[in-house]
Amino acid sequence: MTPSVRLQEMIRVIRSARTQGEERGIIQRECADIRSQFRQGDNGERSHSLAKLLYVHMLGYPAHFGQMECVRLIASPRYSEKRIGYLGAMMLLDEKQDASLLITNSIKNDLSHSSQYVQSLALCTLACMGSAEMCRDLAPEIERLLRASHSYIKKKATLCAVHIIRKVPELAELFTPSARTLLSEKNHGVLHGAVVLITELCERNPDTLVQFRKAVPELVQIMKGLVTSSYSPEHNVAGISDPFLQVRILRLLRILGHNNDTASDAMNDLLAQVATNTDSSKTAGSAVLYETVLTIMDINSESGLRVLAVNILGRFLLNNDRNIRYISMTSLQKIVQTDHNAVQRHRGTIVDCLKDQDTSVKRRALELSLALVSAVNIRSMMKELLIFLSVCPPELRSQTASGIFNAAERYSPSKRWHIDTILHVLTTAGGDVRDETVPNLIQLITTASELHCYTVHKLYRALIKDIAQQSLVQVACWCIGEYGDLLLKGECEEIEPVQVTEDDILDALETVLQSHMSSPATRGFALTATMKLSTRITDNVDRIRSIVSIYGSCIDLELQQRAVEYNALFKKYDHMRAAVLERMPVMDKNSPGHTNGDTSGEIKEPDTSKPKPVEAGLLSEPASQVCDLLDLLGGTDTPLQPSPAPTSTPTTTSSADLLDLLGGLEIKPVPTVSVYEKNGLSLKIQCDKQTETEVTVTLIASNSTQNDITNFTLQAAVPKSVQLQMKAPSGNVIPAHGLGQVTQTVLLNNPNKVSLKMRIRVAYSNQGAMHQDTVQIDSFPSAACQPSFSPL
Amino acid sequence: MTMHFLLLFSRQGKLRLQKWFLPLPERERKKIVKDMTTMVLSRKPRTCNFLHWKDLKIVYKRYASLYFCCALENQDNELLALEILHRYVELLDKYFGNVCELDIIFNFEKAYFILDEFLMGGEIQETSKQSIAKSVEASDMLQEVRH
Numbered sequence: 001m002t003p004s005v006r007l008q009e010m011i012r013v014i015r016s017a018r019t020q021g022e023e024r025g026i027i028q029r030e031c032a033d034i035r036s037q038f039r040q041g042d043n044g045e046r047s048h049s050l051a052k053l054l055y056v057h058m059l060g061y062p063a064h065f066g067q068m069e070c071v072r073l074i075a076s077p078r079y080s081e082k083r084i085g086y087l088g089a090m091m092l093l094d095e096k097q098d099a100s101l102l103i104t105n106s107i108k109n110d111l112s113h114s115s116q117y118v119q120s121l122a123l124c125t126l127a128c129m130g131s132a133e134m135c136r137d138l139a140p141e142i143e144r145l146l147r148a149s150h151s152y153i154k155k156k157a158t159l160c161a162v163h164i165i166r167k168v169p170e171l172a173e174l175f176t177p178s179a180r181t182l183l184s185e186k187n188h189g190v191l192h193g194a195v196v197l198i199t200e201l202c203e204r205n206p207d208t209l210v211q212f213r214k215a216v217p218e219l220v221q222i223m224k225g226l227v228t229s230s231y232s233p234e235h236n237v238a239g240i241s242d243p244f245l246q247v248r249i250l251r252l253l254r255i256l257g258h259n260n261d262t263a264s265d266a267m268n269d270l271l272a273q274v275a276t277n278t279d280s281s282k283t284a285g286s287a288v289l290y291e292t293v294l295t296i297m298d299i300n301s302e303s304g305l306r307v308l309a310v311n312i313l314g315r316f317l318l319n320n321d322r323n324i325r326y327i328s329m330t331s332l333q334k335i336v337q338t339d340h341n342a343v344q345r346h347r348g349t350i351v352d353c354l355k356d357q358d359t360s361v362k363r364r365a366l367e368l369s370l371a372l373v374s375a376v377n378i379r380s381m382m383k384e385l386l387i388f389l390s391v392c393p394p395e396l397r398s399q400t401a402s403g404i405f406n407a408a409e410r411y412s413p414s415k416r417w418h419i420d421t422i423l424h425v426l427t428t429a430g431g432d433v434r435d436e437t438v439p440n441l442i443q444l445i446t447t448a449s450e451l452h453c454y455t456v457h458k459l460y461r462a463l464i465k466d467i468a469q470q471s472l473v474q475v476a477c478w479c480i481g482e483y484g485d486l487l488l489k490g491e492c493e494e495i496e497p498v499q500v501t502e503d504d505i506l507d508a509l510e511t512v513l514q515s516h517m518s519s520p521a522t523r524g525f526a527l528t529a530t531m532k533l534s535t536r537i538t539d540n541v542d543r544i545r546s547i548v549s550i551y552g553s554c555i556d557l558e559l560q561q562r563a564v565e566y567n568a569l570f571k572k573y574d575h576m577r578a579a580v581l582e583r584m585p586v587m588d589k590n591s592p593g594h595t596n597g598d599t600s601g602e603i604k605e606p607d608t609s610k611p612k613p614v615e616a617g618l619l620s621e622p623a624s625q626v627c628d629l630l631d632l633l634g635g636t637d638t639p640l641q642p643s644p645a646p647t648s649t650p651t652t653t654s655s656a657d658l659l660d661l662l663g664g665l666e667i668k669p670v671p672t673v674s675v676y677e678k679n680g681l682s683l684k685i686q687c688d689k690q691t692e693t694e695v696t697v698t699l700i701a702s703n704s705t706q707n708d709i710t711n712f713t714l715q716a717a718v719p720k721s722v723q724l725q726m727k728a729p730s731g732n733v734i735p736a737h738g739l740g741q742v743t744q745t746v747l748l749n750n751p752n753k754v755s756l757k758m759r760i761r762v763a764y765s766n767q768g769a770m771h772q773d774t775v776q777i778d779s780f781p782s783a784a785c786q787p788s789f790s791p792l
Numbered sequence: 793m794t795m796h797f798l799l800l801f802s803r804q805g806k807l808r809l810q811k812w813f814l815p816l817p818e819r820e821r822k823k824i825v826k827d828m829t830t831m832v833l834s835r836k837p838r839t840c841n842f843l844h845w846k847d848l849k850i851v852y853k854r855y856a857s858l859y860f861c862c863a864l865e866n867q868d869n870e871l872l873a874l875e876i877l878h879r880y881v882e883l884l885d886k887y888f889g890n891v892c893e894l895d896i897i898f899n900f901e902k903a904y905f906i907l908d909e910f911l912m913g914g915e916i917q918e919t920s921k922q923s924i925a926k927s928v929e930a931s932d933m934l935q936e937v938r939h
Contacts, residue, residue: 008899011897011898051901058807058810059807060822079935083935084901087901087905094816094817095815115934117930120927123912124908127913128813156917159913163913189917189920192916192917192918192919193915193917196915234921235919243872244876247872251867283874283878286871287869287871287872287875291869294869322839323841323842323870323874327870327871357838357839360839360840
């Protein structure tokens with residue numbers, strides 16, 4: 001019985017094990033047997049024991065106790081033992097193991113062995129697992145073998161040299177001289193190794209690269225020989241003569257020709273020849289063509305050649321072989337920026353590949369299609385992309401959606417088309433879009449003011465159909481809240497009219513609020529929208545009031561807070577409600593409110609520099625009073641631009657409690673100037689310059705009468721170019737006898753640096769009587785911030 | 793063609809051959825084998841033979857009951873890698889005569905010896921089938937004679 005059968009017998013036994021446990025038992029017994037064999041020393045059986053151990057190792061069991069045996073077997077004079085010993089070394093030892101150093105000496109000896117097959121073992125092992133130290137030790141030996149021996153050893157020594165250079169780059173100089181001469185070898189194995197070696201040398205050292213550029217003509221000759229040679233059975237693969245060598249040479253030519261005109265010119269004809277003559281019906285030919293295309297695109301080739309290359313890729317796109325279609329698209333992706341027009345010619349085929357079965361091909365086709373979208377083809381491309389979105393695999397949906405958004409943003413032919421496209425994406429794949437889609441879309445909608453009616457109708461219809469897509473629902477709620485009045489009007493130019501009643505709208509919003517499909521953020525949108533509608537509808541305000549008060553006890557903290565504040569708006573601040581909830585101005589893409597990503601639809605500070613004549617008619621009584629206030633200011637003969645009155649409204653974005661803290665803080669000892677004294681109510685002002693354009697003004701009200709002042713409110717107006725933000729007052733009751741104060745902070749931003757003025761209206765009750773008064777502060781000199789004032 | 797590793801595994805995910813051209817600790821090798829088998833075995837039929845994994849390109853091909861899987865660097869030619877895998881299968885076929893998975897299981901060391909005549913350090917060392925076949929034959933004879 002030859003020993004090899006014993007190995008096979010063991011394998012058979014192991015495979016017959018029916019359970020993992022049984023297998024483990026068998027393995028344990030065998031390993032014990034192997035260990036005792038190792039201990040016995042030289043008995044002619046060691047190589048088979050090691051072979052068994054290697055099989056066990058491949059199954060995943062530990063085999064480190066075999067490492068020393070490998071060392072011993074490598075040192076054996078018997079070829080069979082050396083062979084398995086070296087194999088074991090490659091499998092069990094790596095450069096991190098100490099034992100690997102022990103075989104350095106054996107390798108050194110075997111490199112000079114009389115038998116080339118022993119030399120081959122040593123070379124192979126060194127190239128597989130040689131550490132940097134081993135490589136340094138043995139490099140001179142390898143270099144000698146490169147030059148002296150015959151082709152069987154030469155080709156292996158060459159690749160060994162490649163490994164040495166990768167491990168110890170400084171040794172590259174040692175091999176550079178021999179590398180050049182190797183190119184004149186006839187043996188393909190050696191030639192291939194030489195090309196690999198030269199490639200490695202050139203990639204690591206730019207000076208060496210310059211040196212080897214002189215070899216371009218020689219390489220071109222070799223290639224030509226291969227391409228035009230007659231059939232050689234030894235190297236032929238599907239009609240191509242040695243495709244492995246051809247690809248390797250093409251790759252080296254690519255490196256040598258890159259960014260160098262002379263070298264590129266020298267290889268121009270050859271590349272054209274290869275590109276035209278290579279038969280690509282089988283993979284081997286396609287591999288060579290592929291490498292040729294890569295080389296053409298990466299060197300300074302003339303435009304005719306580049307067009308030829310792109311056309312080859314276009315032909316690949318129509319190939320039946322899926323692999324070839326795939327790599328064609330990866331290559332086109334790389335050149336779509338630089339050779340855009342050439343790739344555009346194949347756009348139709350690329351778009352067809354969106355329908356391919358293979359997900360990888362689909363992915364590549366998607367990336368390419370998105371790269372090929374331009375202003376000219378946007379409409380047709382978008383049609384295809386939207387069709388793709390509805391059928392594409394789930395892992396590609398978010399990429400498709402964001403690609404569509406980017407393309408729409410850059411090339412949309414009209415605002416309405418843009419909005420329609422985004423709506424289409426939200427309906428099809430709303431769950432896969434990115435978070436910033438919602439604020440982006442809202443911003444887009446506000447800018448398309450002529451389309452508000454159309455947009456809100458479309459969104460309303462989408463909403464009543466399906467409330468599962470959160471982003472769509474959020475945008476729809478926001479729009480309905482903002483433009484609900486337009487929805488109620490019923491007619492709209494671009495869409496068939498449908499009668500929508502106030503109840504319908506409130507029903508829709510309530511459905512969103514109550515649905516378990518709605519996320520907390522969505523419900524926040526719906527609640528705010530409901531609240532906004534209280535100023536846009538006429539009949540159902542009570543219904544809104546009750547919805548809002550119900551959510552005052554909602555478990556969700558955010559919703560509860562909103563509901564409580566909206567309740568307060570109904571009760572205590574009803575006169576402010578319309579102003580607070582009025583139509584939002586057009587949002588700039590870069591305005592602070594926008595980039596904060598504030599998607600909650602919170603009441604934002606309106607931009608006071610934009611006139612809004614349309615909205616004036618929608619405001620109810622209290623807001624128009626504010627308008628009047630500012631009208632007065634606008635009419636003064638100060639250097640202000642004449643334009644319709646802007647509105648500036650006080651905001652109550654945070655709870656009063658929080659601002660009590662902030663309102664009460666007066667850290668710096670700033671001078672307090674009195675601006676109003678009447679009927680026991682005195683108003684003082686403190687000015688704090690924050691930056692060149694920003695000023696914080698604190699208004700302090702105190703009461704010297706016998707009775708408390710109640711329902712105390714302040715309203716303020718400033719010139720048009722100045723932005724004003726009023727924080728909530730610390731309270732609205734001023735205790736009598738000067739026992740307490742009410743403070744309110746106002747932030748002013750004066751970007752145009754006009755002279756600051758402020759008009760303040762106070763309103764309060766004292767002893768049951770309502771009082772109202774106005775005071776104008778005419779100048780806040782920037783230096784000392786000391787206001788001068790004139791009571792009216 | 794700088795190959796990082798070459799794996800052969802069955803359709804049940806059992807490893808039949810592993811050749812590593814880079815030094816990696818044992819733990820990492822086991823993880824890579826697991827990742828590869830999971831990724832390749834979950835591929836649907838009629839999909840292309842190329843995958844992306846970390847920063848490597850994975851090329852795989854199924855021959856009967858064995859998957860041949862190799863990892864390439866980014867600038868390597870995938871189509872040529874398919875040809876390399878095919879060449880290796882041809883070499884095995886010539887040596888064993890109508891090779892099947894069992895041949896590779898019971899004679900795994902021979903499969904390695906053949907591979908070591910074809911690839912070295914992740915690169916092709918010989919492009920002629922006959923030349924490789926001759927070398928393997930001669931080595932086998934040497935083994936027998938000495939033994």
